[in-house]
Amino acid sequence: RPGRRQGSDHAPVTGSWPAVATRGLHKRFGDTVAVGSLDLDVPRGSFFGLVGPNGSGKTTTLRMVGGLLRPDAGQVWVAGHDTWADTLTVRRLLGVVPDPLNLFDRLTARELLLHVGELRGLPRDEAARRAEELFEVMELTDDADQRIGGFSHGMRKKTAIAAALLHRPAVLLLDEPFEGVDPVSAVAVRTMLDRYRAAGGTVVFSSHAMDLVDRMCDHVAVMARGGLLAAGPIEMLRGGGRLEDAFISLVGATPLDPSRLAWLDSEP
Numbered sequence: 190r191p192g193r194r195q196g197s198d199h200a201p202v203t204g205s206w207p208a209v210a211t212r213g214l215h216k217r218f219g220d221t222v223a224v225g226s227l228d229l230d231v232p233r234g235s236f237f238g239l240v241g242p243n244g245s246g247k248t249t250t251l252r253m254v255g256g257l258l259r260p261d262a263g264q265v266w267v268a269g270h271d272t273w274a275d276t277l278t279v280r281r282l283l284g285v286v287p288d289p290l291n292l293f294d295r296l297t298a299r300e301l302l303l304h305v306g307e308l309r310g311l312p313r314d315e316a317a318r319r320a321e322e323l324f325e326v327m328e329l330t331d332d333a334d335q336r337i338g339g340f341s342h343g344m345r346k347k348t349a350i351a352a353a354l355l356h357r358p359a360v361l362l363l364d365e366p367f368e369g370v371d372p373v374s375a376v377a378v379r380t381m382l383d384r385y386r387a388a389g390g391t392v393v394f395s396s397h398a399m400d401l402v403d404r405m406c407d408h409v410a411v412m413a414r415g416g417l418l419a420a421g422p423i424e425m426l427r428g429g430g431r432l433e434d435a436f437i438s439l440v441g442a443t444p445l446d447p448s449r450l451a452w453l454d455s456e457p
Contacts, residue, residue, distance in 0.1 A: 206269035208233045208360050208391035209254055213263035216249050223249040225415040226263065231360075231393055231408070233268075236386055238402040238423075239395040241412035242440060247395040248288055248364055250412070254393075255285045255362050268359055281309075284353035288364035290345055294338030298329055298348045301337060302355055309356035316355065323351040326377050342369040350378060354385070361385070363394035367401060379405060399433040411439050 209231035216224045224246040231237045239247045252258035254265050256272050256279060265272040267279045293301060299320060306316025324330045327347040332340070337348060346369050353361060361382070367375050382392055382405075396402050402409060403423070409432070410420035418439045419426055426435050 206233075206266065207231050208235070208268060209237075209393060210266045211250075211254065211263060214250065214253060214260050214265060215262040216246075216253060216258065216260050222415045224253070224260075227415075227417055229410060229417060229420060231391060233391055234386060234389055235391055235408045236382070236406045237391070237393045238406035238409045239393065239412065240397070240399070240402055240409060240436060241395075244414070245412040246415040247412055249415075251285075251362050251364050251393070251395060252287065255283055255287070256280060257285070257287060281356075282359040284356065284358035284361045286346070286349045286353050286361075286363045286366055290349045292337050292345055292349060295336060297334050297336055298324070298340075298351075299333040301348065302352055305352045305355050311356060319355055320351070323354065326381055327351055328374055328377070343371055343374070346370050347374055347378070354381070357385075358390070360391045360393065363392065365396060366394050367396065367398065399431075399436060403427075403432040411436060413440050 207230040209229070211227050211229045214224055214227040214229075215222075227246075227250060229250075239250065241247050249258065253260045254267070254272065256276055259273065267282050270278045270282065272279045296304070302320040302323070303313065303316055306320070307313065309316075311319070320333075321330075324333045327350070329344065329347055329351070332344065337345060340348065346366065350363070350366060353363070367378070370378065386392055406423050408421065409423045409426050411418045411426070423432065426432065428435060
């Protein structure tokens with residue numbers, strides 16, 4: 190279990206385990222360090238945004254936290270349970286929407302959720318009831334008996350979110366959950382996640398959309414090149430300004446050289 194909090198060598202108070210904690214989490218692909226010695230705490234009951242440019246290590250981090258990718262070094266705990274030493278317990282605690290989604294294209298959405306409910310130990314009638322409610326909220330009712338292989342990207346994403354929520358996990362790990370989801374469905378999903386969190390659930394999601402993170406999250410971690418640049422309450426990271434401005438300042442975006450792409454300035 191985590192023996193210290195970020196920036197401290199002291200053990201946390203008994204019973205105050207974060208929803209997710211990582212210590213020295215490290216993953217390399219060939220010569221590339223995808224995640225380098227990451228220490229991170231996700232408070233229980235938080236809406237935690239993981240942001241960073243492409244290649245910053247967000248997806249790799251979420252995959253290691255969820256037990257989908259084994260780290261080269263370091264440890265991960267979910268509610269105080271070691272992801273790799275107590276894998277079955279951690280998987281019961283988690284709902285995961287990975288990227289890519291890896292859904293079963295030959296199943297219908299209804300069949301998928303009923304199978305997920307069975308795997309999660311839900312009575313079949315309870316799984317069916319929850320599935321119907323989720324389909325209604327996600328506006329999938331009319332397509333629930335169609336094969337997932339014929340779904341659009343947005344419909345596949347909503348089906349994956351429904352499957353992740355079905356057993357009411359303690360922690361949701363969502364990799365770009367709103368990408369490809371239409372605005373009306375996105376509002377419904379956000380409302381549902383707010384209700385889930387209000388009842389004590391924890392949401393950890395990655396996103397490139399700063400305005401979305403700004404509206405939804407109360408805690409944020411900024412990653413770049415596999416490392417953690419900053420983490421904490423969103424108000425602290427904003428510093429009285431916009432999250433996007435703070436993000437650009439931390440990441441250090443390179444301004445466009447005016448001499449480049451000069452041909453764009455001329456009329457066709």
